[in-house]
Amino acid sequence: MRTETFQKVLEDLNGSTADIEASALISVDGLMIASALPKNMDEDRIGAMSAALLSLGERATRELGRGSLERVLVQGKDGYIIMTAAGTEAVLTVTAKTNAKLGLLFLDIKRAAQSLSKLV
Template structure:
């Protein structure tokens, strides 16, 4: 018999945080927590999105974004924002070693998305420590 929090319990707790975020902001279609090394930690994704591939692409965006921010003397990277024809992909820090990435439909109110993402990222940071 094991005591304490298991990896599975931690993953379920993180997935609950992601699900709660999607409930608060219905325009959010997917959400993932990814390590800064590009490894998936937890996600709530549509079936057609491969978790490992999203994690790797998120890490690549993060690396490039950090280099651009440094090169352009904009300070520490805080958020990556991509706008496409059908919506947005937003990545923000969730502690020192992870990021929260979401995709949202075009009709999403970005202020609310950013606010609820910030709250979720703080919760994820707490859960990962």
């Protein structure tokens, strides 16, 4: 039942804007909890990378005195990868198109992460 609820939140997030291509909820140790990913994306690889990047982001913000981590943003030539904590036990990872409106995207992601953190 919880997995279905996670799935619904991810699907709603993906449907909130055409800018979002994929989303996944991943445990902090890199295991996939739920996902709304295209078939060509490797869940295990995404899980491991998301957990590692979030951990590095948290360490960097702490070590460099930037306060608590809000998000990790990776920008590539073909789009964005955005990771944010969903509670203390999970990471919400989203991929977005290159022309995405980041302000609106961050708001949608934050809302989804808050919903998911109450369920994790």
